[in-house]
Amino acid sequence: MPWELKPDRPIYTQLIEQIELKICSGVYPLGSKLPSVRDLAQEASVNPNTMQRALSKLEENGLLYTHRTSGRYVTEDVKMVQKVKDRLAHELIQEFLQNMKRLGFTEKEIMSIIAKMTGGADNA
Amino acid sequence: MRSILECENLSKYYGTTKALDSITLSIPQGRITGLLGPNGSGKTTLIKICNDLLTPTKGKIRIGGFEPGVETKKIVSYLPEKTYLNNWMKVSELINFFKDFYTDFNTDKAYDMLSKLKIDANTRLKTLSKGTKEKVQLILVMSREAKLYLLDEPIGGVDPAARDYILETIIKNYSENASVIISTHLISDIERVLDDVIFLKDGQVILSKTVDEVRDESGKSIDALFREVFRC
Amino acid sequence: MLAKLMKYEIKATARWFLPLYVSILFFAILNKLIFINPLMNKSAISDNDSFLLIVREIISSLSMFIYVVLLIGIFVATLIVVIQRFYKNLLGSEGYLMFTLPVKSWQHIINKLFVAMLWSIVSLLVAFCSIIILIPNKDLTKIPYALAQIMDFFGTSGIVITLLFAILTLIHGILKIYTAISLGHLFNKHKLLLSFAMYLGLDTISQFVSFLTIAIVAKAAFVPFDDILEGAVHHFKYFLTTATAITAVFSVAYFILTGFIIKRKLNLE
Numbered sequence: 001m002p003w004e005l006k007p008d009r010p011i012y013t014q015l016i017e018q019i020e021l022k023i024c025s026g027v028y029p030l031g032s033k034l035p036s037v038r039d040l041a042q043e044a045s046v047n048p049n050t051m052q053r054a055l056s057k058l059e060e061n062g063l064l065y066t067h068r069t070s071g072r073y074v075t076e077d078v079k080m081v082q083k084v085k086d087r088l089a090h091e092l093i094q095e096f097l098q099n100m101k102r103l104g105f106t107e108k109e110i111m112s113i114i115a116k117m118t119g120g121a122d123n124a
Numbered sequence: 125m126r127s128i129l130e131c132e133n134l135s136k137y138y139g140t141t142k143a144l145d146s147i148t149l150s151i152p153q154g155r156i157t158g159l160l161g162p163n164g165s166g167k168t169t170l171i172k173i174c175n176d177l178l179t180p181t182k183g184k185i186r187i188g189g190f191e192p193g194v195e196t197k198k199i200v201s202y203l204p205e206k207t208y209l210n211n212w213m214k215v216s217e218l219i220n221f222f223k224d225f226y227t228d229f230n231t232d233k234a235y236d237m238l239s240k241l242k243i244d245a246n247t248r249l250k251t252l253s254k255g256t257k258e259k260v261q262l263i264l265v266m267s268r269e270a271k272l273y274l275l276d277e278p279i280g281g282v283d284p285a286a287r288d289y290i291l292e293t294i295i296k297n298y299s300e301n302a303s304v305i306i307s308t309h310l311i312s313d314i315e316r317v318l319d320d321v322i323f324l325k326d327g328q329v330i331l332s333k334t335v336d337e338v339r340d341e342s343g344k345s346i347d348a349l350f351r352e353v354f355r356c
Numbered sequence: 357m358l359a360k361l362m363k364y365e366i367k368a369t370a371r372w373f374l375p376l377y378v379s380i381l382f383f384a385i386l387n388k389l390i391f392i393n394p395l396m397n398k399s400a401i402s403d404n405d406s407f408l409l410i411v412r413e414i415i416s417s418l419s420m421f422i423y424v425v426l427l428i429g430i431f432v433a434t435l436i437v438v439i440q441r442f443y444k445n446l447l448g449s450e451g452y453l454m455f456t457l458p459v460k461s462w463q464h465i466i467n468k469l470f471v472a473m474l475w476s477i478v479s480l481l482v483a484f485c486s487i488i489i490l491i492p493n494k495d496l497t498k499i500p501y502a503l504a505q506i507m508d509f510f511g512t513s514g515i516v517i518t519l520l521f522a523i524l525t526l527i528h529g530i531l532k533i534y535t536a537i538s539l540g541h542l543f544n545k546h547k548l549l550l551s552f553a554m555y556l557g558l559d560t561i562s563q564f565v566s567f568l569t570i571a572i573v574a575k576a577a578f579v580p581f582d583d584i585l586e587g588a589v590h591h592f593k594y595f596l597t598t599a600t601a602i603t604a605v606f607s608v609a610y611f612i613l614t615g616f617i618i619k620r621k622l623n624l625e
Contacts, residue, residue: 007345010336011316041295045288046316047156048298050336172624175456179620197458206625208452210445212368224360225457 003044011046015054018044023063023074024085031076034064127152128272128303129174134183136169136327143169145327146183151272154300156317158335158346159307161324162354167307168205170324171276175202188271198227201270205277207257211250215243215260222264234267241289255282262290266297273304279313291317312347321346323353357459361467366474368445369437373475376430377482383423384486390416391492427486430479438472442534443548447541451624461619465534465611472530473523510589517596524603531610532558538617558610566602573598 005014022028034040037055041048055072058064062080066072075081100110129151136144144166151157159167172178173185176192187196209218215238222229238245241259243252252260258281265273275294279287294304295317308314321338323331330353331338335346342349446454446464454464488496507515536558540551577594581587 005316007312007315007347008339008343010339012336038296038298041298042292044316045291045295047319047335048295049155049319050316053336177452177455177622177624179622194458194460197456200456202452202456204452206449206452208449210368210450212371221364224364225357225459 003046005044005046012050012054012057015044015046015051016057019054019058020063020084020088023081024088028074030074030078030081032074033070034072034074036071128188129305130184130186131170132184134170134173134185135181136166136173136178137181142327144173144180147327147329149322149329149332151303151305151320153271153303155319156294156298156304156306158311158314158318158321159305159324160309160311160321160346160350162309165324166327167324168276169327171202171274171305171307174272174274175200199271201226201265201268201273203261203265203273203275203278205280207254207261209249209252209257209261211248213249214245215247215249215252216245218249218260218264219245222267226268228269230267230269234263237263237267237293241286255286258282259286262293266293269299269302271302273302275304275306277308278306279308279310287313311350312345315346318346323350325354357457358463358467361457361459361463362471365441365467365471369441369471369475372433372437373430373479376426376433377478380423380426380430380482380486381489383419383426384489386419387416387423388489390419391490423486427483430483434472434476434479437475438468438530438533439537441472442468443537443551446618447537447624449624451622455622455624461622462611462615465614465618468534469527469530473526476526476530514589514593514596517593517600521596521600521603524600524607528562528603528607528610531607531614532562534614535610538614541623542617542621562606565606566599569602570595570598 003015003018005011005018019028023030028034034055035043037048037052040055041051044051055064059066059072062077063075063084064072065075097107097110105113127150129149131147131149134144134147135142147166147170159170161167169178173180174187174192174196176197185192188199190196213221219231219234222234223231235245238260241263243256243260243263249257249260262275262278265275273294278294279290282290291314294306298304306314306318315335318335320334321331322329333341338344338346338349344352444450446468455461488499491499510518533555536555537551539554540547540549543550574591574595578591579587581590
């Protein structure tokens with residue numbers, strides 16, 4: 001999964017989102033060791049200080065933890081990851097709904113389109 | 125945070141032209157700073173003063189506590205805009221030259237980077253293309269374990285692939301007690317590796333903030349903000 | 357650091373001089389061989405053999421011509437290297453590297469000066485050797501005798517002051533070139549042309565001042581001698597001491613001026 005950074009928002013908040021996404025999608029499995037700050041920074045081609053800031057924030061939120069000597073790990077708390085997943089899902093749907101409404105669809109219409117699409121998938 | 129470079133009311137006049145007009149700034153240790161501004165805004169003048177290649181007209185400048193001179197040259201690694209390579213040495217001889225004069229030069233690192241960029245150390249400098257010469261200079265500059273790296277337009281003349289490599293090299297060589305100052309007008313390429321930005325206009329500092337501050341406050345990239353500030 | 361600078365300076369310049377030295381000595385030896393070769397001896401070839409005569413003439417004149425060109429070339433090369441190493445290596449784009457080395461700026465001038473002196477002296481010695489090679493063997497034995505005569509005439513103090521004067525003249529000449537180039541560097545355009553004009557200016561000034569000082573000293577110090585030769589030697593020493601002092605003063609002034617420009621007024625393009 002490549003790192004995608006948009007130009008109009010702070011880089012560190014975007015790094016937080018991207019790492020959350022990588023954890024939720026299993027790129028960094030629960031309990032696994034995270035690459036070093038330097039490697040992550042290089043991979044995302046961002047400033048190491050910015051990456052450090054993002055990781056610290058994630059640590060504060062409990063999604064990551066530091067083992068005194070051996071480095072930084074992804075939490076083993078399934079519930080916590082589930083919470084992040086729910087939040088991300090919420091945000092995605094919110095954004096989707098907004099876009100649809102901008103196109104002039106009502107919530108009812110949107111629901112029926114979704115039902116049709118997913119139903120269609122079931123029938124196929 | 126301790127600062128590596130400090131300028132106080134620093135000015136440089138050429139006759140009546142003010143190339144630098146009373147600049148006061150402080151660059152902390154362990155940061156990557158972008159020195160941004162259009163041509164003629166004073167970027168190169170400032171960098172040359174830092175390297176003792178120009179004498180300021182007024183004001184103070186200290187690097188690691190010293191005025192520019194032999195002591196600062198030991199801790200500053202400088203990449204000028206110009207290619208300064210002579211035409212009689214081989215790449216390997218130039219590496220020995222650096223090793224001889226700079227105690228912080230890491231030969232292994234230099235050879236490692238040369239092989240990554242597929243440059244043969246036995247080639248004569250004379251026969252290298254312009255782009256390769258620039259890469260060799262960057263390798264030499266980044267192979268020093270300096271306190272302050274001053275890179276004047278490091279990505280100006282190279283192709284996008286080499287540009288990525290250069291940025292990667294800067295990130296890879298980043299260390300907590302070294303600072304990097306990059307002067308450039310190619311902002312979008314370099315924005316994500318920067319901690320801080322300084323905008324220079326007509327020899328004056330008109331903005332000095334962290335990248336995330338700028339994005340947070342203006343909702344714009346540095347590149348977009350730059351275009352707005354310096355619109356012709 | 358000065359030793360390191362000199363190491364690289366010698367490396368950078370040796371590639372000009374060493375081939376020149378080798379070829380000049382080679383042609384000196386070749387000319388000598390042609391001279392002493394019995395085949396080249398007039399009597400060895402009968403006058404009717406015009407073809408051999410022509411070949412002999414061509415070979416010997418060509419070889420002599422090349423030798424003379426090289427002999428001139430060696431001094432032209434020394435001059436060009438003195439100018440080029442200062443102009444290009446310090447004040448050209450290579451200056452970006454040189455002036456960011458952790459070295460004091462006056463050490464750059466001393467480095468360039470010492471290496472320029474080294475090559476000037478070696479060039480002189482090589483030229484001298486090549487001439488010795490060319491001198492017919494029977495005349496060679498006269499050289500030690502001639503040297504002894506000169507020593508006798510000037511005395512040890514005379515020789516010392518002459519050598520000192522020669523070395524100072526060399527230093528003075530090189531530093532004058534550096535000062536002229538540094539002054540030319542202060543301008544934005546036509547740097548080389550203006551450097552040349554500066555050189556002419558500096559030369560005129562130093563000639564004038566030297567002449568004036570020597571004239572004054574000569575007038576003040578003149579003592580009549582009964583023996584003309586003795587008087588000439590006495591006054592020659594006086595003249596030389598004064599000239600040496602003036603040259604030393606000018607050399608120091610040039611060194612300080614060049615150092616000031618390089619430290620304070622440097623403005624690389």
